[in-house]
Amino acid sequence: xxxxxxVRLRHMLxxxxxxxxxxxxxxxxxxxxxxxxTLSIVKCIEIIGEAAxxxxxxxxxxxxxxxxxxxIAMRHRLIHGYYDVDPDIVWDTVQEDLPPLMASIKKVLxxxx
Numbered sequence: 432x433x434x435x436x437x438v439r440l441r442h443m444l445x446x447x448x449x450x451x452x453x454x455x456x457x458x459x460x461x462x463x464x465x466x467x468x469t470l471s472i473v474k475c476i477e478i479i480g481e482a483a484x485x486x487x488x489x490x491x492x493x494x495x496x497x498x499x500x501x502x503i504a505m506r507h508r509l510i511h512g513y514y515d516v517d518p519d520i521v522w523d524t525v526q527e528d529l530p531p532l533m534a535s536i537k538k539v540l541x542x543x544x
Contacts, residue, residue, distance in 0.1 A: 436490035437543055442482040443502075444536045447529045450475035454525050462518045472521055473509055479532075480506020496535040 450472050462469045483502040491499045505524065509516060 432490050432493065432539075432543055433487060436486050437540065439482040439486045440536050440540055443479045444533060444540070446475040446478040446482070447533045447536070450479075450525045451529055451533075454522070459519065459522045462522060469518060469521065472525060473516060476521065476524060477506050477509050479529075480504075480509070494535065494539050496538070497532065502532070 453468055453472050453475070457465075457468070462472070480503050483497075483499055484506065486499070491497070
């Protein structure tokens with residue numbers, strides 16, 4: 432794996448950690464009451480997708496546990512559909528999708544040492 436791919440994977444992991452931290456101790460309804468928190472979480476998900484989009488095709492193929500197209504598509508949806516972001520989907524992404532994504536990234540990174 433190329434050094435740039437490793438950097439991008441670390442960016443994905445860092446942004447995932449941030450999103451999970453921003454939801455710690457919160458409920459789904461707290462997103463409705465805290466626009467700054469919501470925008471911060473959306474930005475984290477955008478960063479994850481942008482970093483994923485810059486991981487080389489070769490590296491993506493070597494990491495089949497990471498749902499590359501889904502991650503990148505989510506970023507595109509948030510960027511291009513910024514006017515119609517569903518907080519339920521954002522919440523579910525952080526709660527349900529990011530923990531297994533993080534586990535997959537950690538596994539790949541540990542194999543690169």
